[in-house]
Each structure stands twice: as structure tokens, then as C-alpha cells.
Amino acid sequence: MGKELHMSKPFAVMAVAMTVSAVTGIITMIILYQIQITPLNPTPRPTPLPTTTLPTGPPPSMRLPGNLVPKSYQLYFQPHLYSSIDLSDVNATEQNLTFTGNSTVVFQCVQKTKSIFLHSNNLTLLELYVTNVDTKKIVPHLDYKEYDDGTHFLEVQMTDALTDGGNYSLFVAFQGEIQDDLSGMYVSTYNEDGLKKYVVATQLEPTDARKMFPCFDEPALKATFDVTIIHRLDTTALGNWDKKLDLKNIIDDEWKYTRFNPTKLMSTYLLAFAVSEFPFTSGDPTSRVDIKTYARKDAIEAGQADYAVGITGKLLKTYEEHFGINYVLPKLDQFVVPDHRAAAMENWGLIMYQESSMLYDKKKTSLLQKDWIADVVAHELAHQWFGNLVTMRWWNDVWLNEGFSSYMANRAVAQVEPDWNMKEILEMHQRQDAFEIDALNSSHPLSPPANQIQTTGEIGEMFSTITYLKGAAVLTMLAGYLTERVFDAGIKMYLKEFEFKNTETQDAVDEAHLSGINVTEMMNTWTKQIGFPVVTINTTEGEAYQKQFTLSPATEAGRVWHIPMRVMSKTSGPLPVVLNSDRPVHKDEFRSKKGEWILVNATGYFRVNYNPENWRRLLDQLEMDYTVIAVMERGQLIDDAFNLARAKLVNITLALNTTRFLQNDTEYLTWEVTIKNLNYFVDMFDRSIVYGPMQVYMRNLVCPLYTFFQNYTDNSSIPTDRSQQENQVNVINMACSNGLPACQKMARTMFRQWMNNETNNRINPNLRSAIYCQAVAAGGDKEWEFAWKMYKNATIDQERDLLTHALSCTNKIWLLSRLLEYTLDPEKIRKSDVLEIIAAVGSNAVGQSLAWNFLRSHWLVLRNDDRLGPSYVLKDLARRFSTEVELQELKQFQMAENAMESRLMNQAIEQTEANIQWVKENKQTVLNWFMANLSPGNTPHVCSPTQTQILISLTQAR
Numbered sequence: 042m043g044k045e046l047h048m049s050k051p052f053a054v055m056a057v058a059m060t061v062s063a064v065t066g067i068i069t070m071i072i073l074y075q076i077q078i079t080p081l082n083p084t085p086r087p088t089p090l091p092t093t094t095l096p097t098g099p100p101p102s103m104r105l106p107g108n109l110v111p112k113s114y115q116l117y118f119q120p121h122l123y124s125s126i127d128l129s130d131v132n133a134t135e136q137n138l139t140f141t142g143n144s145t146v147v148f149q150c151v152q153k154t155k156s157i158f159l160h161s162n163n164l165t166l167l168e169l170y171v172t173n174v175d176t177k178k179i180v181p182h183l184d185y186k187e188y189d190d191g192t193h194f195l196e197v198q199m200t201d202a203l204t205d206g207g208n209y210s211l212f213v214a215f216q217g218e219i220q221d222d223l224s225g226m227y228v229s230t231y232n233e234d235g236l237k238k239y240v241v242a243t244q245l246e247p248t249d250a251r252k253m254f255p256c257f258d259e260p261a262l263k264a265t266f267d268v269t270i271i272h273r274l275d276t277t278a279l280g281n282w283d284k285k286l287d288l289k290n291i292i293d294d295e296w297k298y299t300r301f302n303p304t305k306l307m308s309t310y311l312l313a314f315a316v317s318e319f320p321f322t323s324g325d326p327t328s329r330v331d332i333k334t335y336a337r338k339d340a341i342e343a344g345q346a347d348y349a350v351g352i353t354g355k356l357l358k359t360y361e362e363h364f365g366i367n368y369v370l371p372k373l374d375q376f377v378v379p380d381h382r383a384a385a386m387e388n389w390g391l392i393m394y395q396e397s398s399m400l401y402d403k404k405k406t407s408l409l410q411k412d413w414i415a416d417v418v419a420h421e422l423a424h425q426w427f428g429n430l431v432t433m434r435w436w437n438d439v440w441l442n443e444g445f446s447s448y449m450a451n452r453a454v455a456q457v458e459p460d461w462n463m464k465e466i467l468e469m470h471q472r473q474d475a476f477e478i479d480a481l482n483s484s485h486p487l488s489p490p491a492n493q494i495q496t497t498g499e500i501g502e503m504f505s506t507i508t509y510l511k512g513a514a515v516l517t518m519l520a521g522y523l524t525e526r527v528f529d530a531g532i533k534m535y536l537k538e539f540e541f542k543n544t545e546t547q548d549a550v551d552e553a554h555l556s557g558i559n560v561t562e563m564m565n566t567w568t569k570q571i572g573f574p575v576v577t578i579n580t581t582e583g584e585a586y587q588k589q590f591t592l593s594p595a596t597e598a599g600r601v602w603h604i605p606m607r608v609m610s611k612t613s614g615p616l617p618v619v620l621n622s623d624r625p626v627h628k629d630e631f632r633s634k635k636g637e638w639i640l641v642n643a644t645g646y647f648r649v650n651y652n653p654e655n656w657r658r659l660l661d662q663l664e665m666d667y668t669v670i671a672v673m674e675r676g677q678l679i680d681d682a683f684n685l686a687r688a689k690l691v692n693i694t695l696a697l698n699t700t701r702f703l704q705n706d707t708e709y710l711t712w713e714v715t716i717k718n719l720n721y722f723v724d725m726f727d728r729s730i731v732y733g734p735m736q737v738y739m740r741n742l743v744c745p746l747y748t749f750f751q752n753y754t755d756n757s758s759i760p761t762d763r764s765q766q767e768n769q770v771n772v773i774n775m776a777c778s779n780g781l782p783a784c785q786k787m788a789r790t791m792f793r794q795w796m797n798n799e800t801n802n803r804i805n806p807n808l809r810s811a812i813y814c815q816a817v818a819a820g821g822d823k824e825w826e827f828a829w830k831m832y833k834n835a836t837i838d839q840e841r842d843l844l845t846h847a848l849s850c851t852n853k854i855w856l857l858s859r860l861l862e863y864t865l866d867p868e869k870i871r872k873s874d875v876l877e878i879i880a881a882v883g884s885n886a887v888g889q890s891l892a893w894n895f896l897r898s899h900w901l902v903l904r905n906d907d908r909l910g911p912s913y914v915l916k917d918l919a920r921r922f923s924t925e926v927e928l929q930e931l932k933q934f935q936m937a938e939n940a941m942e943s944r945l946m947n948q949a950i951e952q953t954e955a956n957i958q959w960v961k962e963n964k965q966t967v968l969n970w971f972m973a974n975l976s977p978g979n980t981p982h983v984c985s986p987t988q989t990q991i992l993i994s995l996t997q998a999r
């Protein structure tokens with residue numbers, strides 16, 4: 042599934058020569074994997090069925106028993122809805138949200154049984170019978186039973202046992218409701234030409250195929266799918282595979298059918314279809330694969346799909362070359378649904394997208410949105426191999442889908458948009474965002490044991506930050522260690538070996554012995570254990586040791602990782618070292634010889650701490666001449682220092698001291714990391730005495746950089762360099778929110794100009810997010826009312842998202858209350874925006890308790906619309922919780938609402954406890970530090986670029 046990532050920027054990367062490829066003794070390549078697949082026995086059962094008496098009743102676990110292996114499905118679906126309704130016509134037909142259909146699944150019995158177990162959820166079964174495929178005779182059954190215990194099992198009880206090796210088919214005719222909760226077969230609506238329009242789309246991952254038809258709904262039970270859609274004459278139906286050419290496809294004056302060629306072997310969760318009136322934009326007509334992108338007429342006519350269409354073809358080619366396997370189908374449809382649960386869904390041959398993940402309007406959309414679109418498309422296309430062609434055997438290993446796709450997307454985007462220089466920035470974001478979660482005991486391993494992931498709730502929770510981002514970060518580290526060339530060769534073998542099959546992490550990463558390091562062993566330390574290590578280096582002793590990095594005491598001691606790293610000093614390196622001992626290790630590479638600093642590379646999935654002396658040398662270097670240390674390493678030093686301080690491994694003042702050199706630094710990456718870390722201070726202190734001096738420091742720190750961009754900003758223009766474009770936005774937000782008068786005035790003025798002439802918005806699209814929010818924050822009801830009006834009028838998603846966010850930026854409490862009340866009325870706020878608004882209000886100091894109260898009192902209603910969403914919002918709100926009262930409220934809520942997903946709730950409680958402790962321990966020190974550092978870098982109190990910045994801007998001007 043698509044993901045909720047954030048992206049960013051480039052910079053000069055340190056040229057690090059990886060030396061491992063020079064090591065003789067690469068015996069075979071990596072990644073992969075003995076085949077453990079036997080075609081007839083795909084699902085190992087936790088408990089074997091006894092062979093003597095044939096069991097009745099449900100299997101002993103939530104999993105299918107594995108005694109029946111599906112081969113093929115023949116499916117008919119007929120959604121009865123109308124695609125267009127004139128709401129002003131009193132005689133208009135009532136909308137019909139029913140679907141009917143039937144399915145014939147052919148399966149082989151591999152172990153004698155009297156019961157057929159498969160999945161069915163929320164379907165009315167109209168007719169059901171079993172046939173012996175070999176004799177073509179009906180096989181009598183006694184009865185069938187639907188389980189309402191969360192298994193969604195449908196059990197067909199046979200009169201006589203099905204025999205081992207026999208082939209059977211199960212026919213079921215059914216009826217169901219087209220859902221309005223964005224799962225299963227669902228309806229999505231929009232307005233066009235004064236009419237209300239209806240689209241049918243599907244979202245089956247992970248466990249909702251069973252809402253559409255009775256099926257063996259487990260990813261390892263791959264089958265072929267032969268699908269026919271019966272739909273209204275004025276609509277188009279799309280499916281996974283290409284259409285069969287039928288001359289006679291009109292049924293009557295209302296209906297027609299569209300048949301699709303049977304799919305290759307495929308998991309149930311990848312099935313998809315769509316019915317709509319959408320037009321499309323075609324890709325390159327000379328390409329082997331026919332690429333079409335479908336969206337609302339207005340969006341297609343405005344050319345909003347053009348950017349995505351253009352890169353889709355390029356990305357597909359990149360992957361085909363990279364993987365050495367062609368995309369399997371002759372066509373690829375991308376379908377942009379007005380409402381979609383995830384950013385996108387990778388259904389084979391029919392990828393579905395949210396509008397904001399695909400549509401890009403040259404005039405109205407921030408250039409920065411392109412990053413997101415490219416990343417989402419690259420991620421979904423990578424899934425056509427990682428996930429669709431080769432699939433994890435069970436959901437515990439979904440990182441094999443999501444981690445690989447996220448990792449591949451970084452590289453593919455770098456290839457099709459070489460000027461962006463995004464790869465390292467993406468990698469840094471992935472790593473640091475994963476660290477956040479993985480430092481908590483409530484994290485989970487990339488690959489937990491399969492039997493721990495059973496219920497649909499547990500499966501849903503596997504689609505986590507860890508799965509996507511730690512997965513990608515660990516692969517980035519592995520590829521860095523092996524070299525991309527070696528890594529890529531392994532990937533090719535993996536895909537070839539397992540195409541149309543399923544894998545486990547256990548299958549992964551084998552047979553590579555590099556300089557004595559076993560890659561299987563190495564990878565197991567990263568995939569089976571939760572958490573990650575901090576390496577502590579004593580440069581006087583030349584000693585290094587590892588231990589788990591946690592923000593609260595680790596629940597289990599003694600975790601050890603195999604850590605590949607590169608060690609450098611001002612004059613030497615980088616030198617490769619692997620640390621895999623649980624004891625301190627002495628090595629010459631760790632020793633400072635002539636009083637110089639030692640530094641470890643920043644691209645691994647671990648943090649690094651040093652002795653105080655070495656930290657001092659590094660900080661001195663940064664303040665004297667930061668350019669000696671590459672920007673990635675500068676960023677990681679800041680991030681490590683702040684997080685080591687959170688874990689009480691260094692003083693908080695050391696962390697704050699790492700920000701002082703930024704007075705001179707103009708790089709996006711270093712500022713981005715700093716702002717992220719200082720945001721934790723904002724979250725903890727923005728309702729306390731610390732906030733005053735802290736704002737002064739931040740204002741003074743950012744002041745030169747604000748001035749650096751001022752010529753652009755004041756003219757509503759943007760620099761050409763992409764990283765500086767991102768930087769400019771960050772700087773405006775930081776300067777305005779810390780009360781820099783020039784910034785607040787600029788934001789208000791620009792917003793006023795728009796208010797005075799609402800059809801002519803001259804704010805540069807890149808700057809809109811910052812200016813809207815900061816103008817509403819600095820303004821009053823007038824600004825807010827205007828933003829509200831524009832929210833309602835917004836015709837493109839991105840604009841609506843910016844305004845949603847802006848509405849929550851006000852510091853007027855009554856306006857925030859009003860906004861929250863509006864979320865209860867779908868006519869005012871679209872359902873898909875509700876949770877985001879609550880979260881946004883909660884991240885505003887003024888709105889925090891409002892949002893928390895609102896979430897609690899409307900919990901059940903909100904959960905009804907989106908089962909997991911409110912839990913994520915709650916976890917998000919708890920980020921800022923730092924008082925005993927809030928902790929008690931959380932705990933009471935947990936007791937009252939045991940429906941809450943326990944992992945997220947526990948994360949929220951753990952986070953709150955850590956915050957309380959942190960504030961208690963650091964408040965005074967932090968206050969003192971800010972008081973002593975009101976003006977960083979001892980520069981005078983004027984807001985002008987520093988000498989260094991002037992120099993840099995002069996060199997860039999050339």
C-alpha cells in the first residue's frame with residue numbers, strides 16, 4: 042500500500058569509496074533465498090490436523106487449515122449503482138448501493154477433509170454448491186456456516202469427505218453492499234456539471250477481498266482470476282488484466298459487460314476493479330506497455346495527470362532494466378479515486394491513487410508536491426515486482442513488500458529526476474523517522490513470528506512506520522555495505538527465483554560470505570529483533586562498544602547487532618569496520634592519533650556516541666569551518682546529539698550546542714534536522730516559561746537565513762535549487778512562528794492581497810503552505826473566515842489540504858472549536874479530512890486539549906468511519922502530552938475503551954511517560970541554556986546574513 046512519507050532535499054554527498062567489493066572471497070551473491078515453496082502446501086499450519094478422525098468445527102487458529110489449495114476463480118460482479126444523479130431532479134432514481142455476483146473457485150484437496158474453510162465477510166449468500174471438477178458432478182453438502190468470531194470463516198460442511206488429490210469447485214452466488222468506508226468494493230463521489238457522480242473502486246489489502254466474494258483470502262494462496270464486470274452503458278470498467286475483445290458486450294439498454302483476460306497467479310488482496318465515467322490520459326504511444334491514467338474529467342482536461350503519466354513510463358523502464366524482468370502485463374491503468382484510504386494501492390495492472398498522490402497542476406500546485414507524486418508512483422510501480430510478482434508468504438513479512446518498494450523508490454526517483462538529488466535526503470528521513478518509533482519498547486521487529494500476526498487488527502498494524510521505513514533503511518545500509526552492484530545482482534536472482542510465488546524473511550539474505558561476515562546472520566540481527574544500537578566510541582582508548590538505543594529502559598537486555606560502519610578522521614578514512622561483538626572492541630581506526638576528531642558515517646541504521654573530548658573537537662570543527670564535515674554527517678551529528686540527550690547518554694546542553702554553527706550553515710538538510718529536533722522542545726515547552734527565551738534564540742538563529750531568502754520571499758519567488766526551495770519554506774515557518782516581525786508582516790501582506798482579489802492568488806505555490814498557515818496564525822477572524830471560504834471552494838486536493846492545515850493554525854480558541862464542530866458535518870468537511878483536522882488542531886498549543894477532548898467524546902463515531910484512524914490520531918496527540926493529568930486521562934481512556942488497538946495505545950502511554958520524565962529533568966537546564974544563548978554565535982543582534990552566508994550567496998550567484 043502507499044504510505045505517508047515526507048520528503049526533502051539534496052546536497053553534496055561525501056564520496057565514500059566502499060572497499061568491500063575489493064575484498065576477495067565474495068563467493069556468491071546475497072539476497073537469497075532457498076525455495077521453501079512446495080506448490081501444493083503453501084500454508085504451514087500451526088497445529089497439524091489429526092489424520093485419524095476428520096475434524097469438524099473451526100481450525101485451531103485464525104489461519105485457513107491449508108488442506109485446500111485454490112487454483113482459479115471465475116468472478117462476476119454487478120454493482121447496481123448509477124454513475125450520475127441529478128440531485129435537483131425530484132423524480133431522479135434513488136441510488137442503489139447493492140452489488141450482486143457469483144464466484145466459482147476451483148481448488149485441489151491436498152488433505153482429506155469434510156469441511157471447506159474459506160473467507161466471506163458481510164456477504165449475503167444466495168446459492169451455493171460444490172462440484173467435482175473431474176466428474177462434473179455435484180458433491181452434496183449438509184450445510185454451511187459463517188463464523189462471527191473475527192475469523193470471517195465460511196465453512197461448507199460436506200456429506201462425505203473430499204478426497205486427497207481431488208479437484209473441486211465451489212460456486213456461490215452472493216449479494217453485498219457497496220461500502221462507503223473506503224474498503225472492499227466501495228463508492229466514491231464527486232460533483233461535476235451540477236450532477237453528483239459516483240465511482241466504484243476497490244481496496245482489498247490486506248483482508249477485504251472476502252467482503253467482495255468468498256475466497257481463500259491469504260497472500261500465499263495465489264490463483265488466477267477470470268473477471269467479468271457488468272456495468273451501466275455510460276461507464277467504463279477497468280480490471281487488473283487487459284480486456285477481452287468482445288464484439289457483443291451490450292446486454293440490454295441499461296447494462297453491458299466487460300470481460301478481462303485471466304490473470305497470472307496472484308494473491309487475493311491484489312484484485313481490483315473500477316467503474317466510472319472517467320476519461321484518461323495516455324502515456325507514450327510507442328511504449329510496449331499501454332499506460333493510461335484515469336481521473337475526473339476536470340482534472341484530465343486541466344492536464345493535471347500529465348506529470349505523473351510522464352514519469353510512469355520512465356519509472357517502469359527503469360525497473361525493467363534494473364530487475365531484468367519485464368512488467369508482466371501489456372497494459373497499466375492508474376486510477377485516481379476522489380477518496381482513497383491510502384496514498385495509493387498497487388493492485389496488479391490497476392493502481393489506485395488518492396488525488397494528491399497523482400494530480401499536479403502547474404499553476405496551482407507547489408513544485409514540492411512533485412517529489413511526493415514521483416515517490417508514490419515509484420513506490421507503487423516497484424510493488425508490481427515486490428509484492429505482486431513475488432509476495433510475502435504471510436503478513437508478518439509485509440516488509441518484504443513495503444520496505445523493498447520504499448527503498449527502490451528512492452533509487453528510481455533519483456534515476457528519472459536526476460537533477461533533484463533527492464536520494465540521500467529521502468534516506469535520511471526514512472532512517473530518522475524509523476528511529477523515532479524503534480527507540481520504544483512497543484516497537485515491533487521487521488519480521489515478527491508469523492503466529493503473532495493473526496487477527497485482522499494485528500495484520501493492519503503491520504502496515505507501520507517500522508515496516509516501511511526501517512525496512513527501507515536497513516536495505517539502504519545493506520546495499521551500502523555490499524555495494525549497490527552486488528545488492529542489485531541479488532535482487533535479480535530473488536525476483537527470478539520467486540516470481541509468482543511467496544517468500545519469507547527466512548528465505549532471505551543467504552550465501553554471502555563477505556570478508557568473513559555472513560549476511561544472513563547480519564540481516565537476522567536487523568529483521569528479527571526490535572530496536573537498533575548506539576555505538577559508543579572512546580577515541581582516547583581506541584575502543585567501541587554497542588548497546589540497544591532506547592528512550593526508556595530496554596525490556597530485554599543483551600541484543601547484539603552486526604553493524605557495518607565506516608570510520609574517518611579529518612585526515613584519514615573512511616575505513617570499513619564491522620562491529621558484531623557484545624563486548625568492547627579495540628581497533629586502531631577508533632583511536633585519535635594527533636588529537637584530531639573521529640567520525641563514523643551517517644548512512645547506517647544506528648546512532649553513534651563519542652567521548653566528551655571527541656564531541657568537543659567535532660563541535661569546534663563545526664563552529665570554525667563546518668564545510669570540512671559533509672552535510673549528511675553534520676545532519677546526523679545533530680540528530681544523534683539530540684536523541685542521545687533524550688536517552689540521557691549525553692547532556693542536553695551538548696545537543697543544544699550542536700545548533701550554534703547553523704548561524705552560518707545554509708543547507709536544507711542540517712536545518713531540517715535541527716527544526717525537527719527543536720520541535721520536540723516546542724512540543725514540550727510551548728505552554729511554559731521556557732518558551733520566551735527559546736523563541737528569542739530561534740528567532741536570532743534563523744534570522745540570517747531568513748534574510749538570505751528575503752529577496753525571493755518578498756517577491757513571492759523561489760530559488761532554483763530544489764533543496765533551497767524546501768529550505769525557504771522551513772525558514773518562513775520557523776521565522777514567523779518565532780515572531781520575527783519581518784516574516785509575520787510579509788505573510789499577512791501577501792495573504793491580504795489574495796483576500797482583496799480572491800480570483801488572483803499571487804502567492805507562489807511553493808510558499809502557500811507556509812504563508813496560509815502563518816497568515817492565519819498572525820491574523821484574526823477575517824483571515825480565518827477567508828481560509829474557510831477558500832477551503833469550501835477549493836477544486837484541487839492539494840489546495841484543500843493546505844487550507845485544512847491553515848484553518849488549524851489560528852490561535853483563537855473559538856475558531857478552533859468551531860473547526861472541530863464542523864468535522865461532524867460531512868457537508869462542511871469531507872470525511873477524508875476529519876482525522877487530519879483533529880490531529881492538526883491537537884498539534885497547536887492552543888488547540889491541544891480541545892482536540893483531545895473532542896477525540897474522546899466522539900471516539901465511537903470516528904471509529905465507525907475509520908477503524909484504526911482515530912488510534913493513530915490519538916498517538917499523534919500524545920506526542921505533546923507531558924503532564925501527569927494527561928497521562929491519567931490516557932490511562933482512564935484505555936480502560937474505558939478497550940477497543941483501542943493496544944500497540945498504539947501503549948506507544949501513546951509510553952511516549953507520555955517519557956515526556957513527563959524528560960521535562961522534569963531538563964526544564965531548568967534548558968531554560969538556563971536559552972537564557973545564556975539568546976543570541977547564538979556571539980554575533981550582534983541584527984537580522985542580516987553573516988559573512989559566511991554572504992560569501993556563499995555570492996558564489997551561488999555566479
Ligand SMILES: *[C@@H]1O[C@H](CO)[C@@H](O)[C@H](O)[C@H]1NC(C)=O
Nearest residue numbers: 127128129130131132133134
Ligand atoms: C416528476 O414526475 C411527475 C409524475 O410523473 C411529473 O408530473 C412531474 O412533472 C415530474 N417532475 C419533474 C421535475 O420532471
Ligand SMILES: *[C@@H]1O[C@H](CO)[C@@H](O)[C@H](O)[C@H]1NC(C)=O
Nearest residue numbers: 121135136137138139140141
Ligand atoms: C438495487 O438493485 C437490486 C438488484 O437489482 C435490487 O434487488 C434492489 O431492489 C435495488 N434497490 C433499490 C433501492 O433500487
Ligand SMILES: *[C@@H]1O[C@H](CO)[C@@H](O)[C@H](O)[C@H]1NC(C)=O
Nearest residue numbers: 117119142143144212214271
Ligand atoms: C453468474 O453471473 C453471471 C452474470 O449475472 C451469469 O451470467 C451467470 O449465469 C452466473 N453463473 C451461474 C452459474 O449462475
Ligand SMILES: *[C@@H]1O[C@H](CO)[C@@H](O)[C@H](O)[C@H]1NC(C)=O
Nearest residue numbers: 162163164165166216217218
Ligand atoms: C453488513 O454490515 C452492515 C453493517 O454492519 C449490516 O448492516 C449488514 O446487515 C451486513 N450485511 C450482511 C449481509 O451481513
Ligand SMILES: [Zn+2]
Nearest residue numbers: 042043443446
Ligand atoms: Zn506499498
